[in-house]
Amino acid sequence: MGGVPASVRYPDHVAAGGNQPPAAELENPIASDSATVADGSRIFSMMNCDGCHGGGATGWVGPSLVDGRWRYGGTDGALFQSIFYGRPRGMPAYGGIMSPGAIWKVIDYIRAQPIPSVVPTQRWTSPETPRRPGRAQTP
């Protein structure tokens, strides 16, 4: 399914990660809809992805997956290879533990998360700064 090469040792490989993925670009064979996104969300939690990437994939000991920025490429194929083969700084290789179909659903789930339009640390509003008159206070 999905043209996946089966060349990784399991399950000893899970914590190793970082096998060089093949150069071929893979395409997501599963069209994204609300059902696949919901499945992907469930799998994301069930496979302990949230243990490292945080609930909602907003980042924990592993990086945020919903900031629109990628260490290893942000195409569906690159995401698949990151999950299947792992990456060297701690991303386990899930190939053989998750089916290719499950991986594609997780990718659909990640893709469905909105990317914030504002970088969160661009500015701060100081509570000590006097508010401009006439501006409504919010509780």
Added chain:
Amino acid sequence: MRIAFVILLLLLQGTPARDDGQWTMPAKNNAATRYSGLSQITPANARRLHPVWNFSTGVLGGHEGQPLVVGSTMYVVTPFPNVLYAFDLTREGYPLKWKYRPEVNPAAVGIACCDAINRGAVYADGKIIYNLLDGHTVAVDAVTGSEVWKTQIADINQGETTPMAPFVAGNRVIVGPSGGEFGIYGWAKGLDLATGKILWTAHNMGPDSLLLARPGRGRYTADANIGVSTWEGDSWRRGGAPVWGWISYDPQLDLIYFGTGNPGPYNTEQRPGENKWTNSVLARRPGNGTLVWAYQFTPHDSWDFDSNAEMILVDLVVGGRLRKVLVHFDKNGFAYTLDRATGELLVAEPFANVTWAKRINRSTGLPVVDTAKTTGASRGNVTGICPSLEGGKSPASPSSYSPRTGLFYTATNNLCMNFEATPVTRIRGTPYIGATTPYFAGPGGNMGEFIAWDAVRGRRVWGIKEKFPVWSGSVVTAGDVVFFGTLDGWFKAANARTGKELWKFKVGSGVVGAPISFRGPDGKQYIAIYAGIGGDWFLLSGDVRSDDPADVRPPADFMPDIARHTSQGGIGGDWFLLSGDVRSDDPADVRPPADFAPDLARHTSQGGVVWIFGL
């Protein structure tokens, strides 16, 4: 004979007649008091403290732990990739004598639950001994910087990493793993100091044969195989109980003391029973690991209340008689005073805001739990649990004790949490957690306080409230000054008797390390602390960079000596998880602030610096 006894007693209490001016083990002495007998710095002159030196470690991870000072050399271990620096304190600018750059498997970074930190080294027998994140203990010649031995103690494929600081008792090096969030089978090991060979392995649960327990013999009186009978099925095999905190030692009783961490997973329904000996203090023989007694602080832990915080060994008059006690500030919000020969509970009073239990029953030793705060997958979202799983105090921020004031000094957190547990599957080498636990500030709104504690009466004596959780260790001195740092990057001195703030300095990054006090070769008293720098210099001169074991670069030809004097440079630990916006080293990872501390990144950023202050 009488003289020898007196000296031993004094040493045990951390009050040698004259402090040798060194800091050779993580907590200063076997009793883990973090008390310095140096007295030049006083409440009267502390305002004259000023930085005399600093050095960036080149690593951006959380700088927990503390430096060592042995003779006229200061040793600093960085977070992953665990570079060891040796600074020459006899020369201006304290240039490096050498730096040791171990090979460390970067896959360990993904197995470390809470940032790739390291809690420091210990000096013994001419060697600097410390743990690499990837499950190895190394011993490095303290003079030459060459590796003497390296032993694999843990397996990252099982979810084990090793950021704790080893402890030396006699000719044994005692080590343990992290991995309470990865379903490990927790243990402690005793290594031969000379060779690094593993001489014993003692598990924290399972059958007595693996616990190294002999019920009915010695002082261990628990039921046979309690490490199995307090679990369902074989859930003990993946039940956690990591050993990631501090170890102390009473040479007279010949017992080492250490705390064990949380049971896994967080979803209690996957591990019915008391789950012994998770969240416990264990007293073992250092020579062969035999379990002599154990006491569990939080049976069947429902809230991730690890008990890895330090066990401070002092002699106190409790109930009218002098007792050999250990004092422990648990994540669960209670401060415990136990008889350290027998494990008998003497005092247990809350030092933080506690809602999960009403009190600790002193005769049974059990907490009186508010069952409305018990968590589990079938119980949905349980709200208003205090403290949060950061702990009333973090084990990562070790306390201190002054024999002059009789008080304990500790960082505390004033955070609460909601807790929604979910079923979880163990996949070897991946997180095994099963809970969502958002935090919020406790009563009063200040998220932290540095307090002085009377362990005889079980009450607080004074406190310094802080806006953010306090996550630093402390050192208290014979000058009656106590030092600690804040998460927003202030390093502070306070009067140990009154709690009056005497001095502060902004150290460039949040403090999650523990200060030390030492006497320099010039005879003056100094205070050292870690904080979390960076820059273009890693581009121009690759050797100032220390953050990648697979990337060790030559110096720039136009300044071949630069790496002797500076490195790239930590707020971190759990704070990198909670407040991702303090992080600046990865363009592919831009995170929002923590909802309970939305402006922390306004006050600090990641990046490690070692500071030294003097008068």
